[in-house]
Amino acid sequence: NIFKKRFSIVNVLSLTRFEANEEVNPKRLAEAGIVKDAKTPVKVLGRGDLSVPLIVEAHKFSESARLKIEAAGGAVREIG
Numbered sequence: 688n689i690f691k692k693r694f695s696i697v698n699v700l701s702l703t704r705f706e707a708n709e710e711v712n713p714k715r716l717a718e719a720g721i722v723k724d725a726k727t728p729v730k731v732l733g734r735g736d737l738s739v740p741l742i743v744e745a746h747k748f749s750e751s752a753r754l755k756i757e758a759a760g761g762a763v764r765e766i767g
Contacts, residue, residue, distance in 0.1 A: 694747065695722040699755050700735020702743065712744040713766075728766075737761070 695713075701721050705711055717725035731743060733751025740760030748756075753763050 692728060694730040695724070695727045697721055697729055697731050697745070698734035699731065699737050699752050702731075702737055702741055702756075703735070703739075705739070705741055707739040708741070710742045710744070731756075731763075 695716075697716060702711060704719060705715075709715075713722065713725045713727075713729045716722045716729060722729060728746035730747040730749070731745045731752040732749045733755055735755075737755050737759040740762075741756065742762050742764065743756055744764045744766055746766050748763050748765065756763050
């Protein structure tokens with residue numbers, strides 16, 4: 688399919704390496720080595736648990752990832 692969008696997949700478990708209240712975006716994920724390229728759209732999936740509040744910016748979120756991030760006191764922001 689020529690219209691299929693490719694995403695870098697990030698699980699909630701991978702976000703545990705960031706400090707509380709830190710802003711996590713594709714650039715920070717690339718710097719941390721979680722994704723290969725900051726220019727590729729990022730989708731966050733709900734595998735794992737999060738215990739610190741983070742502000743996570745990504746292109747898409749699964750419903751379980753959104754709930755886990757918000758339950759930890761964090762926030763999600765979808766990038767257009």
